[in-house]
Amino acid sequence: MIHISLKRLLLKKEVSFIVREIMALLGTPVFVQDSEGRVLLGNAGEGCFKNRHPIKLGERVIGWVNGGERALVLASLLSYLATVELEKKAIGREALEKYKEITLLYDITEKLTASLNPKDVAQLVVDQAKRLIRADYISVMLINEDTGMLEVVAVSGEGGCYTDVIEALTGIKGNVVHTGKPEIINDILSDSRYVRKAIGVSSLMCVPLKVKDRVIGLIIIGSRERINYTAEDMKLLSALAFQAAADIENARLYDSLKETFLTTIHTLAETIEKRDPYTGGHTKRVMNYSLAIGSELGLSEAELERLQLAAVLHDIGKIGIRDGILLKKRKLSFKEFEEIKMHTIYAEQILNHIKNLKKIIPGVKHHHERFDGKGYPEGLQGDGIDVIARIIAVADAFDAMTTDRPYRKSLGLAVALEELRKNAGTQFDPDVVKAFMKAYESEKLLSKEADTDAKHINSG
Amino acid sequence: MIHISLKRLLLKKEVSFIVREIMALLGTPVFVQDSEGRVLLGNAGEGCFKNRHPIKLGERVIGWVNGGERALVLASLLSYLATVELEKKAIGREALEKYKEITLLYDITEKLTASLNPKDVAQLVVDQAKRLIRADYISVMLINEDTGMLEVVAVSGEGGCYTDVIEALTGIKGNVVHTGKPEIINDILSDSRYVRKAIGVSSLMCVPLKVKDRVIGLIIIGSRERINYTAEDMKLLSALAFQAAADIENARLYDSLKETFLTTIHTLAETIEKRDPYTGGHTKRVMNYSLAIGSELGLSEAELERLQLAAVLHDIGKIGIRDGILLKKRKLSFKEFEEIKMHTIYAEQILNHIKNLKKIIPGVKHHHERFDGKGYPEGLQGDGIDVIARIIAVADAFDAMTTDRPYRKSLGLAVALEELRKNAGTQFDPDVVKAFMKAYESEKLLSKEADTDAKHINSG
Numbered sequence: 001m002i003h004i005s006l007k008r009l010l011l012k013k014e015v016s017f018i019v020r021e022i023m024a025l026l027g028t029p030v031f032v033q034d035s036e037g038r039v040l041l042g043n044a045g046e047g048c049f050k051n052r053h054p055i056k057l058g059e060r061v062i063g064w065v066n067g068g069e070r071a072l073v074l075a076s077l078l079s080y081l082a083t084v085e086l087e088k089k090a091i092g093r094e095a096l097e098k099y100k101e102i103t104l105l106y107d108i109t110e111k112l113t114a115s116l117n118p119k120d121v122a123q124l125v126v127d128q129a130k131r132l133i134r135a136d137y138i139s140v141m142l143i144n145e146d147t148g149m150l151e152v153v154a155v156s157g158e159g160g161c162y163t164d165v166i167e168a169l170t171g172i173k174g175n176v177v178h179t180g181k182p183e184i185i186n187d188i189l190s191d192s193r194y195v196r197k198a199i200g201v202s203s204l205m206c207v208p209l210k211v212k213d214r215v216i217g218l219i220i221i222g223s224r225e226r227i228n229y230t231a232e233d234m235k236l237l238s239a240l241a242f243q244a245a246a247d248i249e250n251a252r253l254y255d256s257l258k259e260t261f262l263t264t265i266h267t268l269a270e271t272i273e274k275r276d277p278y279t280g281g282h283t284k285r286v287m288n289y290s291l292a293i294g295s296e297l298g299l300s301e302a303e304l305e306r307l308q309l310a311a312v313l314h315d316i317g318k319i320g321i322r323d324g325i326l327l328k329k330r331k332l333s334f335k336e337f338e339e340i341k342m343h344t345i346y347a348e349q350i351l352n353h354i355k356n357l358k359k360i361i362p363g364v365k366h367h368h369e370r371f372d373g374k375g376y377p378e379g380l381q382g383d384g385i386d387v388i389a390r391i392i393a394v395a396d397a398f399d400a401m402t403t404d405r406p407y408r409k410s411l412g413l414a415v416a417l418e419e420l421r422k423n424a425g426t427q428f429d430p431d432v433v434k435a436f437m438k439a440y441e442s443e444k445l446l447s448k449e450a451d452t453d454a455k456h457i458n459s460g
Numbered sequence: 461m462i463h464i465s466l467k468r469l470l471l472k473k474e475v476s477f478i479v480r481e482i483m484a485l486l487g488t489p490v491f492v493q494d495s496e497g498r499v500l501l502g503n504a505g506e507g508c509f510k511n512r513h514p515i516k517l518g519e520r521v522i523g524w525v526n527g528g529e530r531a532l533v534l535a536s537l538l539s540y541l542a543t544v545e546l547e548k549k550a551i552g553r554e555a556l557e558k559y560k561e562i563t564l565l566y567d568i569t570e571k572l573t574a575s576l577n578p579k580d581v582a583q584l585v586v587d588q589a590k591r592l593i594r595a596d597y598i599s600v601m602l603i604n605e606d607t608g609m610l611e612v613v614a615v616s617g618e619g620g621c622y623t624d625v626i627e628a629l630t631g632i633k634g635n636v637v638h639t640g641k642p643e644i645i646n647d648i649l650s651d652s653r654y655v656r657k658a659i660g661v662s663s664l665m666c667v668p669l670k671v672k673d674r675v676i677g678l679i680i681i682g683s684r685e686r687i688n689y690t691a692e693d694m695k696l697l698s699a700l701a702f703q704a705a706a707d708i709e710n711a712r713l714y715d716s717l718k719e720t721f722l723t724t725i726h727t728l729a730e731t732i733e734k735r736d737p738y739t740g741g742h743t744k745r746v747m748n749y750s751l752a753i754g755s756e757l758g759l760s761e762a763e764l765e766r767l768q769l770a771a772v773l774h775d776i777g778k779i780g781i782r783d784g785i786l787l788k789k790r791k792l793s794f795k796e797f798e799e800i801k802m803h804t805i806y807a808e809q810i811l812n813h814i815k816n817l818k819k820i821i822p823g824v825k826h827h828h829e830r831f832d833g834k835g836y837p838e839g840l841q842g843d844g845i846d847v848i849a850r851i852i853a854v855a856d857a858f859d860a861m862t863t864d865r866p867y868r869k870s871l872g873l874a875v876a877l878e879e880l881r882k883n884a885g886t887q888f889d890p891d892v893v894k895a896f897m898k899a900y901e902s903e904k905l906l907s908k909e910a911d912t913d914a915k916h917i918n919s920g
Contacts, residue, residue, distance in 0.1 A: 014540040021533035025485040073481035077537075080474040084544050091551045098558035105565045106702060113706030114672070116713060212574070242566060246573030253576060254714050260816040261721040267813045268728050271779050319731050323783040353727045356720040 002089045004082050006034050006055065006063045010041055015081060022074055030067035030074065042066075057082045097232070101239055104132070108240055112247040116254040118142070122154035125219060125244040130156055132236050133229075135221045137201055141167070142209070142217035142248065143177070150177075150218065172206055177215045182207040182238055184229045202226040207237045209245035216249060266312050272319050282399055287311040289395035289436070296435035303388070310363030310388050314396065317347030317364075329407060344368055344377045363388030367396060372426045382429075390429040394420060394436050397428070462549045464542050466494050466515065466523045470501055475541060482534055490527035490534065502526075517542045557692075561699055564592070568700055572707040576714040578602070582614035585679060585704040590616055592696045593689075595681045597661055601627070602669070602677035602708065603637070610637075610678065632666055637675045642667040642698055644689045662686040667697045669705035676709060726772050732779050742859055747771040749855035749896070756895035763848070770823030770848050774856065777807030777824075789867060804828055804837045823848030827856060832886045842889075850889040854880060854896050857888070 009015055010032065023030045023042065029049065031042025040063070049066040053075030056062070062082060065075040111124050122140040129138045139155040150167045169177050172191065176183055185191050186203045201222030209217040219241050221229075269283045290311040294304050318326060321343055325336050332340060348365045351357045366380060366389035373381035375393075401416035411419070417440070424433040469475055470492065483490050483502065489509065491502030500523070513535030515523040522542060525535040571584050582600040589598045599615040610627045629637050632651065636643055645651050646663045661682030669677040679701050681689075729743045750771040754764050778786060781803055785796050792800065808825045811817045826840060826849035833841035835853075861876035871879070877900070884893040 014536060018533055018537050018540065021530070021536070022482060022485070025482065025530065025533070070481070070485065073478055073485070076474060076481070077478050080478065081544075084541075084548065088544065088548045088551060091548060091555055095551055095555035095558060098555055098562055102558055102561055102565065105562065105569075109565075109569070109703055109706060113710060116710060243569055246569060250573060250576060250710055250714070254710070254717065256816060257714065257717055257721065260814065261717065261724070263814045264721070264725055264817065265728070267810055268725070268776070268779075271776075271810050272732075316728070316731075319728075319779075350727055350731050354720065354723045356716060357724060 002086060002093065004057060004062065004086050004089070006032075006078065006082065007040050009078070009081060009085060019074065019077070022077070026067060026070055026074070028068045028071070030065065030071050032074070032078070033064045033066065035062050035064075055079050055082065057086060101236070104236065104239055105243065108243045112243055116251045118248055118251040118255050119153055121244070121247050121251045125240060125248075126154045126156045128240055129219060129221060129237060132240065133205075133221055133233050134223065134227065136224045137220075137222040139220050140209075140217065140244075140248075141173070141220065142252075143169075143215070153217075172204075173218055173220070176206045176208050176218055180208050180210060180213070180215050182234055182241075184231075184234055186228050187226060200224055203229055205229045205234060205237060207234070207241045209241050209248060211245050211249045216245060219244070262308075262312070265309075269312055269316055272316065282403070283312060283315065285399045286314060286392065286395045289398060289439075290391050292439040293391045293395060293432060293435045296439045297387075297391070297431070299387075306360050306363060307388050307391060309357065310360040310367075311392055311395065313347070313351070313357075313360065314364050314367050314392050315343065315347075316350055317343035317345065319350070320346035331407065341368070341376045360388070362386035363392060365389070367392040369393070370427045371429050375427075385429075387429075387432075390432050394428050394432050398436070462546060462553065464517060464522065464546050464549070466492075466538065466542065467500050469538070469541060469545060479534065479537070482537070486527060486530055486534070488528045488531075490525065490531050492534070492538070493524045493526065495522050495524075515539050515542065517546060561696070564696065564699055565703065568703045572703055576711045578708055578711040578715055579613055581704070581708050581711045585700060585708075586614045586616045588700055589679060589681060589697060592700065593665075593681055593693050594683060594687065596684045597680075597682040599680050600669075600677065600704075600708075601633070601680065602712075603629075603675070613677075632664075633678055633680070636666045636668050636678060640668050640670060640673070640675050642694055642701075644691075644694055646688050647686060660684055663689055665689045665694060665697060667694070667701045669701050669708060671705050671709045676705060676712075679704070722768075722772070725769075729772055729776060732776065742863070743772060743775065745859045746774060746852065746855045749858060749899075750851050752899040753851045753855065753892060753895045756899045757847075757851075757891070759847075766820050766823060767848050767851060769817065770820040770827075771852055771855065773807070773811070773817075773820065774824050774827050774852050775803065775807075776810055777803035777805065779810070780806035791867065801828070801836045820848070822846035823852060825849070827852040829853070830887045831889050835887075845889075847889075847892075850892050854888050854892050858896070 010019065019032075019041065029043065029047040031044045031049070032040045032055075033044075034040055044066070049068075051067060051069055051071060053065040053067075053072050054061045054063075055065060055075050055078045057079070063078065065071050065078065067074070108128055111128065112121055115121050115124065122142070125140050126138045129135070135157070137155075137157040139152050141150040142153050143149070144151050144166075147166075148169065150169060150173060152166075167173065172183065172185060172188075183206050184204075185206075188202055188204055201224060203226050204220060204222040206221075207219045208215045209219065219237060221237065223229075266283060266287075270281070287308060290307055291304065294307045299307065321340060325332065325339050328336065344365050344367070348361050351361050351364060363386050365377065366375075366385050369375035369378065369380045369385045369389060370393075371382060371385070371390070373379050398416055398420060401411045401419060402413060404410050417437070420428060420433050420436065424430040470479065479492075479501065489503070489507040491504045491509070492500045492515075493504075494500055504526070509526040509528075511527060511529055511531060513525040513527075513532045514521045515525060515535050515538045517539070523538065525531050525538065527534070568588055571588065572581055575581050575584065582602070585600050586598045589595070595617065597615075597617040599612050601610040602613050603609070604611050604626075607626075608629065610629060610633060612626075627633065632643065632645060643666050644664075645666075648662055648664055661684060663686050664680060664682040666681075667679045668675045669679065679697060681697065683689075726743060726747075730741070747768060750767050751764065754767045759767065781800060785792065785799050788796065804825050804827070808821050811821050811824060823846050825837065826835075826845050829835035829838065829840045829845045829849060830853075831842060831845070831850070833839050858876055858880060861871045861879060862873060864870050877897070880888060880893050880896065884890040
């Protein structure tokens with residue numbers, strides 16, 4: 001509530017002058033008291049005070065004017081001035097709140113739209129909420145459309161133990177999802193819908209993330225201590241939720257398309273490979289080895305994206321090689337091998353049709369070049385070969401050596417690693433081999449194999 | 461500027477009471493005039509008025525109190541009340557403006573984030589600007605990153621003649637792009653940077669669309685008549701531009717990824733087809749015929765999307781068929797044909813790996829079913845066959861008949877159309893054939909052939 005101090009009002013230069021002049025005009029003794037009886041102006045012991053006129057702010061008495069009957073004018077004046085002051089402050093407070101809200105809206109628009117990754121957007125929402133509202137626990141949960149369950153996608157506070165939480169649409173959260181209305185629960189223990197969970201919060205706020213009229217998730221804010229979340233807190237959180245919902249939804253659509261894209265080209269590439277039944281899974285493994293090497297070499301996000309696409313599509317040109325040669329189990333003749341070599345050229349021809357994939361042509365076309373210049377199709381040498389191609393060359397060779405082929409069994413890990421080491425500087429870029437060894441030793445390669453996600457794909 | 465009426469102030473009940481009481485207390489004749497000399501209170505002819513005290517609002521005199529020396533208190537009181545009133549109004553106006561801005565921000569967030577199509581977002585920006593600001597001409601121009609030119613993507617007013625405008629970064633627009641600062645030019649003819657163009661505007665406003673610190677385009681607003689665009693207009697337009705830039709950029713990224721996706725699967729599908737040199741372009745034609753039929757049948761956007769993807773990938777299963785059979789120029793044996801039929805099953809196996817493409821499996825798998833149940837692989841009948849598959853069946857057959865094949869020449873348009881008609885109800889869905897004929901007659905099929913755009917692809 002807004003407080004108006006009668007004392008401070010009387011200290012204003014103009015008001016002080018006017019009030020003293022009126023007191024002088026009245027001619028009889030007058031004194032002004034605040035609501036607690038303290039004398040603010042005039043001398044209470046000066047004479048007899050027939051009347052006690054209240055100074056009112058709405059229904060509330062904030063002080064008294066003591067004096068004769070005519071001293072009423074002073075009480076009226078002070079009541080009026082206090083009322084106007086209150087109105088001014090109320091409007092001012094509203095303007096300030098609106099100003100804060102606008103600043104917030106611009107700020108979150110700028111931050112949240114900067115990413116098209118749903119997890120990143122959700123994390124930004126959590127960070128923003130933390131800045132705005134007192135809380136020990138903040139999380140963004142989204143409804144998984146396939147399962148209908150709520151999943152935590154970003155969280156702050158209380159350690160990482162609450163990520164990967166999956167919940168049914170029950171209790172308070174279920175209620176907010178179903179009604180689409182935000183809720184403040186300042187005393188959670190007395191709420192009948194409360195379900196005892198690991199999160200030790202006493203007060204919480206739960207706001208729906210809505211796209212048009214569809215609830216896609218929630219922002220949940222909790223305090224360990226019992227505090228009073230206010231309507232103002234709720235308004236700020238709702239403003240954040242409004243923008244966040246749209247941005248998370250767009251990020252999800254983008255992510256879904258990205259996943260579809262990567263899975264599709266990956267599946268098609270694997271299928272092309274499948275004409276050779278011994279190399280199933282080759283594409284995926286080469287992609288994972290390549291990304292591990294790329295991270296080790298400190299490639300940028302954009303380079304890793306190029307690397308991932310090039311690794312997935314590195315053998316796409318084999319689509320143009322006839323079965324009779326591609327699937328041949330015995331040693332190829334010179335002429336047949338010349339035909340096999342053509343897959344690097346075919347790949348270029350295919351990718352040339354796809355504007356946003358032209359950038360990966362060097363990585364794909366040159367993955368059979370050798371560091372010493374004795375490779376194909378162009379006999380490029382050293383740094384003249386795109387780093388993407390130099391990485392794929394190592395990943396491809398390692399996978400070829402460690403899997404069974406039509407004409408021989410797997411060479412085994414030890415032999416394959418030794419071969420890479422032996423050929424570093426001749427067939428392979430020594431830095432790339434070093435990065436591969438480092439990734440191999442830190443077991444990144446193994447963990448990568450389980451990871452089929454499309455992390456680095458982006459449109460160009 | 462905010463106006464304070466002394467007359468209206470004196471009419472307020474509380475003020476009127478206080479002023480009259482003070483006048484009574486003064487005991488000598490007093491009257492109050494406004495700045496133009498009109499008497500607002502008291503009687504000017506009543507006696508002698510030694511003093512004339514100004515009622516001041518800042519430096520401005522808004523009236524006079526005429527009376528004795530002590531009447532100064534009344535002038536002071538009215539000055540103070542007028543000042544407080546002015547402050548209240550000023551804060552109120554600010555709050556109202558902020559309120560409008562907030563409403564606008566929520567409104568545009570809701571509208572602009574609802575689409576991930578850059579042209580739709582730009583059109584919404586134009587519509588919003590029209591609602592907000594007086595203008596005869598509004599356009600959104602984006603910088604084409606490949607050409608460095610400004611291109612109109614949405615426009616309102618003065619007919620459609622200004623779409624497809626492409627401009628270099630010169631003149632006023634070039635300036636706004638280079639400085640990143642908005643400009644108001646209320647008299648365009650006197651601006652030295654003005655380049656005479658078809659748009660007959662006299663006053664204009666030009667605001668950059670900025671993503672982080674990068675200018676990606678402009679919003680331009682113009683009036684035929686010379687008017688004064690104000691700082692307030694600029695502020696509204698800038699708020700719109702702020703949100704619009706982020707949304708347009710995200711829509712462009714989405715669109716670019718969509719295009720890459722479609723071009724990639726299309727190119728890969730065509731390449732798979734290319735193992736049979738006689739059918740190059742088959743995939744694209746089947747897609748175009750299918751979409752023409754789908755539009756004719758009034759399919760929803762979501763259905764058209766499914767249709768487009770299914771048409772592009774309808775023969776993807778051929779990847780699993782050996783060259784020896786797929787490329788055979790003579791008639792296939794029974795056993796060989798049984799192998800060819802497997803491509804519908806292979807397609808299902810491939811697409812089953814791609815979560816968001818599972819929805820197109822019925823359209824792909826059943827494009828060789830017949831309306832009378834005599835097709836393959838499952839012998840489905842009538843409406844039991846997905847409408848997508850019934851459409852692709854017609855499109856596929858028409859293209860097969862009108863192109864040269866290894867074992868025969870094209871049958872020609874007339875024969876192909878007659879074949880479709882003859883087999884409507886047996887091999888083909890008669891409604892689909894009817895829709896094809898209608899599309900054929902309205903020449904939609906021909907225009908479609910030039911259109912390689914990815915209009916209906918969306919992630920699932």
